[in-house]
Amino acid sequence: METKFLLDSMFGSLARWLRICGYNAEYIKNIQDDEIIQKSLAEKRIILTRDKLLYKKAIKAGAHALQIEGGNDVERLSFISKKLGISLEPEQSRCPVCGGILKYTEKDFLKDRIPKMTYEHYNDFWVCDSCGKIYWKGSHWNNILKMVNEASTIRTDI
Numbered sequence: 001m002e003t004k005f006l007l008d009s010m011f012g013s014l015a016r017w018l019r020i021c022g023y024n025a026e027y028i029k030n031i032q033d034d035e036i037i038q039k040s041l042a043e044k045r046i047i048l049t050r051d052k053l054l055y056k057k058a059i060k061a062g063a064h065a066l067q068i069e070g071g072n073d074v075e076r077l078s079f080i081s082k083k084l085g086i087s088l089e090p091e092q093s094r095c096p097v098c099g100g101i102l103k104y105t106e107k108d109f110l111k112d113r114i115p116k117m118t119y120e121h122y123n124d125f126w127v128c129d130s131c132g133k134i135y136w137k138g139s140h141w142n143n144i145l146k147m148v149n150e151a152s153t154i155r156t157d158i
C-alpha cells in the first residue's frame with residue numbers, strides 16, 4: 001500500500017521534502033485536531049506532528065501517527081525514514097509545491113514556457129499535472145541529492 005502522510009501546520013517544508021522523495025504528503029494549515037484525525041483515518045494517512053496531544057489523541061482514535069523529533073528537516077526526514085522503514089530517494093515524481101503528479105514532457109512542447117538558456121541546457125523536463133509548474137534537474141538538484149543523502153546516512157539516535 002502506498003505510504004501517505006498528513007502533516008500538521010508546522011511542517012510545510014518537511015512536506016515538500018517528502019514529495020521530492022515521491023511520497024503523497026498532504027500539508028494543511030488551520031485545521032482542528034479532530035479533522036486531522038478524521039482525514040487520517042478516512043484516507044489512511046500517517047499523521048506527522050510535533051504536537052504530543054494530537055499524537056496521543058490520534059493513537060487513541062486508532063489512527064497511524066508519528067511524533068516527530070529532530071531539530072531540522074534533515075534530522076526529521078532521517079527520523080521518519082528510520083521509524084517507518086521507508087526509503088529516501090529523490091525523484092521527479094511529485095510536485096514539491098502542491099503534491100501533484102509530475103509527467104515527463106517532451107521539451108518541444110515547453111519551448112514557450114521555459115527560459116531559452118534552460119531550454120538549450122537541459123533535455124529532461126517534468127510538468128505538474130495539478131499546478132502546471134515545470135521542473136528540470138538544474139543546479140538545485142545537486143543540493144537536493146546532497147540533503148536527502150545526508151538524511152539517509154546520519155545517525156539515528158536523536
Ligand SMILES: [Zn+2]
Nearest residue numbers: 095098128131
Ligand atoms: Zn504542482
